[in-house]
Amino acid sequence: MTKKQKKNTGGTPATVALTAAGTPFTLHSYEHDPASPSYGEEAAEALGVSPDRVFKTLVADVDGELTVAVVPVAGQLDLKALASAVGGKRAAMADPAAAERTTGYVRGGISPLGQRKRLRTVLDASASGHPTICVSAGRRGLEVELSPADLATLTAAVLAPIGRA
Secondary structure, eight states, X not given: OOHHHHHHGGXXXXXXXXXXXXXXXXXXXXXXXXXXXXXXXXXXXXXXXXXXXXXXXXXXXXXXXXXEEEEETTSEEOHHHHHHHTTOSOEEEOOHHHHHHHHSSOTTOOOSSSOSXXXXXXXXXXXXXXXXXXXXXXXXXXXXXXXXXXXXXXXXXXXXXXXXX
16 A cells, blocks of 8 residues: 555545455545536546446345445446345335435445445446456545455455446
């Protein structure tokens, strides 16, 4: 970890969790535009990273249990595939207030890491095709870049094809 990373890591539960685990990561910050229609696409553009390497964190309700889905910002979440990946029957997007309350993060800044309550997590299988991916570091305008394997390990994620173009 570089000096710059150490200086910036105290900001969110996600970066604290990464540091505590000794996981290598790079922190990227950018000026968030509140008028931006897509947080993830804004992050990809601001960081100059391909949208298929920037992943959004979505919270869904699968058979009454909140579940985290991490999919590329360039696509959408396939709710049927998500339910199937965790052995469920039906999935729907979670109530935003419940997602915020449970994760401890605000919409547009929900990270799969360092959540208030650890939720079952599914990472889109396309992540494994990249040496590193970017996910929210816990607030709008802050992304963390890490290996998909490290993300899967830290979140106990299942890898499954849950995204669609």
